Amino acid sequence: MPNVLVFAEVNDGVLHDVSLQCLSAARQVAGAGGRVSCLLAGHGVAGLAPALVAAGADSVAVADDERLAAYVTAPFAKAVGACLDANPADLLLLAASTVGNDLGPAVAAARKAACAVDCDGVAAQGGTISLRRAGYDRKVMTTFVPAAAGLVVGTLRDGAAPAPAADAARQGAIAPLALDLTPAELVSKVLRRDVAKKTVNLKDAKIIVAAGAGVGSPDGLALVRELAQALGAEIGATRAVVDAGWLPADHQIGQTGATVRPDVYLACGISGAVQHRVGMMDARTIVAINSDANAPIFKIAHYKIVGDLKVVVPKLAKLLKA
Amino acid sequence: MAINIVVVVREVWDTRDLSGSVLDGAGAVRAGAMETRFEPEDLNALEAALRIKDAQGAQVTAIAVGETRSVDVLRECLYRGADKVVRVGADPAGLDDQALAALIAGAIAKAGPCDLVLVGTAVPDAENSLLGRHLAAALGVPAVSWVDAVEEVGPGRAVAKRAVEMGYEFVEVPFPALLSMGVALLEDDPRAPRPAKAMLKLKMKKAEVPVVSPADAGAADPAALVAMKVATMEAIAPRVIESQQVDPESEAALKGMLDAVLKGE
Numbered sequence: 043m044p045n046v047l048v049f050a051e052v053n054d055g056v057l058h059d060v061s062l063q064c065l066s067a068a069r070q071v072a073g074a075g076g077r078v079s080c081l082l083a084g085h086g087v088a089g090l091a092p093a094l095v096a097a098g099a100d101s102v103a104v105a106d107d108e109r110l111a112a113y114v115t116a117p118f119a120k121a122v123g124a125c126l127d128a129n130p131a132d133l134l135l136l137a138a139s140t141v142g143n144d145l146g147p148a149v150a151a152a153r154k155a156a157c158a159v160d161c162d163g164v165a166a167q168g169g170t171i172s173l174r175r176a177g178y179d180r181k182v183m184t185t186f187v188p189a190a191a192g193l194v195v196g197t198l199r200d201g202a203a204p205a206p207a208a209d210a211a212r213q214g215a216i217a218p219l220a221l222d223l224t225p226a227e228l229v230s231k232v233l234r235r236d237v238a239k240k241t242v243n244l245k246d247a248k249i250i251v252a253a254g255a256g257v258g259s260p261d262g263l264a265l266v267r268e269l270a271q272a273l274g275a276e277i278g279a280t281r282a283v284v285d286a287g288w289l290p291a292d293h294q295i296g297q298t299g300a301t302v303r304p305d306v307y308l309a310c311g312i313s314g315a316v317q318h319r320v321g322m323m324d325a326r327t328i329v330a331i332n333s334d335a336n337a338p339i340f341k342i343a344h345y346k347i348v349g350d351l352k353v354v355v356p357k358l359a360k361l362l363k364a
Numbered sequence: 365m366a367i368n369i370v371v372v373v374r375e376v377w378d379t380r381d382l383s384g385s386v387l388d389g390a391g392a393v394r395a396g397a398m399e400t401r402f403e404p405e406d407l408n409a410l411e412a413a414l415r416i417k418d419a420q421g422a423q424v425t426a427i428a429v430g431e432t433r434s435v436d437v438l439r440e441c442l443y444r445g446a447d448k449v450v451r452v453g454a455d456p457a458g459l460d461d462q463a464l465a466a467l468i469a470g471a472i473a474k475a476g477p478c479d480l481v482l483v484g485t486a487v488p489d490a491e492n493s494l495l496g497r498h499l500a501a502a503l504g505v506p507a508v509s510w511v512d513a514v515e516e517v518g519p520g521r522a523v524a525k526r527a528v529e530m531g532y533e534f535v536e537v538p539f540p541a542l543l544s545m546g547v548a549l550l551e552d553d554p555r556a557p558r559p560a561k562a563m564l565k566l567k568m569k570k571a572e573v574p575v576v577s578p579a580d581a582g583a584a585d586p587a588a589l590v591a592m593k594v595a596t597m598e599a600i601a602p603r604v605i606e607s608q609q610v611d612p613e614s615e616a617a618l619k620g621m622l623d624a625v626l627k628g629e
């Protein structure tokens with residue numbers, strides 16, 4: 043049974059929910075005979091270790107160090123390496139986040155390990171670990187296996203494994219991890235961060251009205267906002283809208299934003315790029331409004347409205363208020 | 365002093381408007397079913413390099429692995445303003461990013477001193493390529509990934525704007541360094557890296573593209589470096605969605621849809 047190391051990512055003092063999903067995937071892969079250990083690295087993070095034990099870790103190595111206050115590849119990769127040296131693992135799992143997708147490959151490159159990112163699942167059969175990923179516009183499921191024995195590194199997408207049930211009675215060893223960093227490992231510096239605080243809760247929203255670049259301007263967005271209000275819905279956005287500065291980043295849905303599964307998803311002026319679709323395609327009912335009848339979003343929409351959102355959206359809002 | 369920049373560019377499948385099955389009966393990618401294109405983020409990496417060249421002078425070298433299928437990405441680089449190109453004479457089929465990185469690192473070392481290496485982050489079948497990370501390890505240089513813009517360059521350092529969940533980070537790295545460029549977001553005009561220039565096309569149409577062999581690049585048998593291989597590829601059945609068209613002109617149709625949706629039908 044393989045031993046698995048999970049990198050527990052912490053953002054603003056909160057454990058990344060996909061890291062917790064990695065723990066449940068790790069437990070499943072490790073089975074009864076394998077060990078699941080966790081690396082908790084950062085500054086002021088030690089208090090989170092018991093939550094990792096409750097979520098399924100047999101042991102937690104804690105690297106609580108002020109030099110780890112901001113994520114920079116080299117010192118974090120060193121911490122993962124130290125952890126692997128002390129407790130050899132067959133599989134390293136991380137969240138497919140901007141941290142995990144940077145750190146996982148860095149560790150793999152340093153150790154010449156097999157690596158796949160953005161995976162939709164992981165399995166161990168007959169001693170072989172495999173990772174699978176939907177690619178080619180989610181038209182092909184590719185299964186990867188290591189070319190030779192040794193460490194396998196994988197990052198998992200949101201939803202690739204279920205969230206683990208927390209069991210406060212679980213026992214696990216929590217121990218500090220000493221970090222010996224060389225000047226060469228500290229050359230990269232985060233000068234400043236410009237990161238939004240979470241103000242919307244898209245994950246729990248029952249209805250989401252999402253705006254795409256098709257809204258065209260803050261005025262167009264105002265129409266969408268009005269419809270959301272009439273529906274009692276949260277407002278989501280594509281990356282194009284966030285990059286235009288029309289909505290803050292916490293509204294973004296998709297690969298680099300939130301993954302949502304609402305009852306109703308109303309896509310307004312969204313083309314339906316795969317990076318957006320992966321974040322919303324499991325919504326129960328999808329309504330799409332787009333002036334382009336060939337927009338890919340229509341391929342996954344239950345209700346297709348081909349038209350100008352500047353006309354259709356106010357109509358819908360009016361009908362709801364009537 | 366003008367810095368030396370290497371841009372790694374790739375020709376990849378264009379999966380955007382894919383019709384029909386991607387795979388043939390044997391589970392291999394049907395090359396005929398797909399067009400190729402200049403990997404869009406590599407085009408951003410090139411654009412970032414050319415902007416540095418425009419602003420403060422730089423020698424820009426583009427490197428690609430393998431023969432051209434239908435888009436000659438190296439010549440496209442010359443048409444946009446790259447100074448030099450190098451082709452690594454190896455077939456990338458069957459090679460993973462670890463093996464490709466070894467070849468490219470060898471070619472970079474042969475090309476002379478280098479301050480900055482720029483690569484694109486994504487390829488269409490794997491939204492995050494590992495190439496940047498492996499290349500940084502092979503070159504032994506620090507790297508920053510998901511870079512949306514190069515904020516400052518020199519002397520002796522760069523400041524990269526890195527996309528993170530919920531915002532951006534500004535990361536300083538000393539030269540030599542590698543930056544993996546992200547989605548698009550070249551601030552002023554996100555979707556339009558510069559087009560080819562007619563004048564450069566005329567001038568560069570016949571330019572010679574030097575080829576470095578794997579042996580010259582220091583990896584005589586790149587296949588031996590492969591760490592991760594594809595076991596199987598299976599077509600994912602398209603989701604069958606019962607969908608209906610709603611006439612935006614008809615108030616009754618819109619009302620009916622709203623009622624159905626809100627009742628959870």
Ligand SMILES: Cc1cc2nc3c(=O)[nH]c(=O)nc-3n(C[C@H](O)[C@H](O)[C@H](O)COP(=O)(O)OP(=O)(O)OC[C@H]3O[C@@H](n4cnc5c(N)ncnc54)[C@H](O)[C@@H]3O)c2cc1C
Binds near residue numbers: 253254280314350
């Ligand atoms: C690594 C990576 C990660 C990414 N992560 C994400 C992510 O997390 N989330 C995300 O959303 N994107 C992400 N993207 C970007 C993604 O590829 C697309 O660029 C983005 O989703 C497009 O947003 P959009 O649909 O709003 O804009 P566009 O693609 O520009 O589409 C606008 C649509 O609006 C329609 N339209 C225009 N005017 C009107 C009108 N008046 N009425 C009705 N319709 C109209 C158009 O027909 C068009 O279909 C990522 C990309 C990469 C490479």
Ligand SMILES: Nc1ncnc2c1ncn2[C@@H]1O[C@H](COP(=O)(O)O)[C@@H](O)[C@H]1O
Binds near residue numbers: 487
């Ligand atoms: N869209 C793409 N994404 C990733 N790799 C690609 C893409 N298109 C082509 N390649 C590479 O090109 C190689 C040759 O493709 P083929 O000969 O069709 O199997 C593949 O093994 C891939 O490594």
